[in-house]
Amino acid sequence: MTRHHPDSVSLMEYAAGNLSEPHALCIKLHLDKCPLCRSRVDTLNSLGAVMMEQQPKVSMSNDMFDSILSKIDDETAITDEPEIAPAPRVNPLQKLLGENLASLPWKRQLGDVSVLDITDRFPGQKEQVVLQKLAAGGKAPAHTHRGEETTIVLQGAFADQKGVFNQWDFVVLTDKDEHKPVAVGCEDCITLSVLSAPVKLTGTFTRMLNPFIR
Amino acid sequence: MTTLDKTPASSEGRKDPWSQLLQKVGKHQDREAYHALFEHFGPQIKYYAMANGMASHAEELVQEVFVSIWRRSCLYDWRKAAASTWIFTIARNQRIDMLRKMQRTSAEMPVETEDLWQIPGENENEPVTSLHRLMSERRVRESLSLLPEEQITVIAKVYMENKSHQMVANELDIPLGTVKSRVRLALNKLKVILQDQNV
Numbered sequence: 001m002t003r004h005h006p007d008s009v010s011l012m013e014y015a016a017g018n019l020s021e022p023h024a025l026c027i028k029l030h031l032d033k034c035p036l037c038r039s040r041v042d043t044l045n046s047l048g049a050v051m052m053e054q055q056p057k058v059s060m061s062n063d064m065f066d067s068i069l070s071k072i073d074d075e076t077a078i079t080d081e082p083e084i085a086p087a088p089r090v091n092p093l094q095k096l097l098g099e100n101l102a103s104l105p106w107k108r109q110l111g112d113v114s115v116l117d118i119t120d121r122f123p124g125q126k127e128q129v130v131l132q133k134l135a136a137g138g139k140a141p142a143h144t145h146r147g148e149e150t151t152i153v154l155q156g157a158f159a160d161q162k163g164v165f166n167q168w169d170f171v172v173l174t175d176k177d178e179h180k181p182v183a184v185g186c187e188d189c190i191t192l193s194v195l196s197a198p199v200k201l202t203g204t205f206t207r208m209l210n211p212f213i214r
Numbered sequence: 215m216t217t218l219d220k221t222p223a224s225s226e227g228r229k230d231p232w233s234q235l236l237q238k239v240g241k242h243q244d245r246e247a248y249h250a251l252f253e254h255f256g257p258q259i260k261y262y263a264m265a266n267g268m269a270s271h272a273e274e275l276v277q278e279v280f281v282s283i284w285r286r287s288c289l290y291d292w293r294k295a296a297a298s299t300w301i302f303t304i305a306r307n308q309r310i311d312m313l314r315k316m317q318r319t320s321a322e323m324p325v326e327t328e329d330l331w332q333i334p335g336e337n338e339n340e341p342v343t344s345l346h347r348l349m350s351e352r353r354v355r356e357s358l359s360l361l362p363e364e365q366i367t368v369i370a371k372v373y374m375e376n377k378s379h380q381m382v383a384n385e386l387d388i389p390l391g392t393v394k395s396r397v398r399l400a401l402n403k404l405k406v407i408l409q410d411q412n413v
Binding site: 008009012013014015016017018021024025028031042043045046047048049050051052053054055056057058059060061064065067068069071072075090092095096121123124 | 252257258260261285303330350373
């Protein structure tokens with residue numbers, strides 16, 4: 001049972017469809033395991049429907065409906081089965097990374113920390129997306145965060161002064177949060193983090209690819 | 215769930231005319247029902263596209279959404295979502311899809327829009343329909359009318375113009391914290407009312 005949830009503002013941005021793909025992925029992974037947040041998103045989807053309904057009315061082209069009908073007739077003519085079956089349920093993370101997180105090409109950083117930058121799986125995004133692994137029982141050095149970091153725990157658990165974050169827990173850290181995470185339990189702790197791109201006025205983007213220790 | 219049929223939510227769900235029409239499309243490919251849905255939701259979706267900066271693709275989006283409604287209507291389950299909520303999520307996803315396709319020259323999209331944003335009722339492993347879910351659209355509509363204008367303005371910009379809270383803050387020239395607190399106040403109100411009436 002997850003204890004740390006996305007806040008209602010983030011869930012609203014998600015329901016409105018305003019989040020980037022990596023951010024939406026973090027929320028979706030949490031939703032798949034959290035009935036409470038799913039029911040919040042249901043309400044937020046309904047809010048979207050009601051907002052849409054309350055906007056001014058606009059007129060449509062006269063032939064619009066006919067062209068939709070001819071489009072569906074064309075489709076029906078091509079396929080024998082006009083009805084679509086539900087696509088099999090997929091875990092988007094598995095689609096991206098395969099089944100086994102342990103076998104990914106992790107890069108060992110300092111001490112107990114390994115990282116894997118997966119930003120290139122999200123072409124056209126501004127954010128940096130990284131997987132982080134803290135070895136079972138391992139510690140990361142104390143650090144703060146640059147910009148905003150959204151994290152979801154994919155495996156195991158970690159603890160810091162704010163509490164224990166278990167699998168599918170959701171946490172947002174900012175530059176005001178200094179923490180010193182420790183992997184708890186007997187598994188490696190693996191997290192997925194999305195780092196908001198910091199505003200940089202000059203110079204090149206030289207940033208350590210390690211949100212556990214920045 | 216046999217008890218479901220005895221709840222007021224069940225009859226409420228059946229009374230929702232749009233959900234009934236959508237069911238007819240799903241079960242019988244009823245074109246009259248489909249046309250009625252188009253008359254009601256088509257202009258809403260067109261306005262949505264215009265508000266969020268896709269004016270030149272507004273009717274294209276309406277078409278995409280309606281073709282998708284036709285194809286998916288067999289999967290629609292009125293117990294999982296009101297028709298308007300279901301159609302909103304399809305419009306939202308089609309908009310995201312169109313933007314993604316415009317932004318990519320290569321068609322390489324390892325994760326599909328629907329892997330990230332689910333349509334209610336599809337691929338769900340929740341057999342039990344929550345009352346909350348059945349009521350939510352009607353409750354939201356009722357409680358929204360009680361919110362102050364300044365909160366509704368922010369919510370409209372987030373949903374219709376697809377602006378982030380930060381962008382809304384910049385545009386209204388108010389601090390981000392104020393925008394977030396307006397949203398939280400509004401959501402608390404919606405939720406509180408939901409809880410009051412569900413318990």
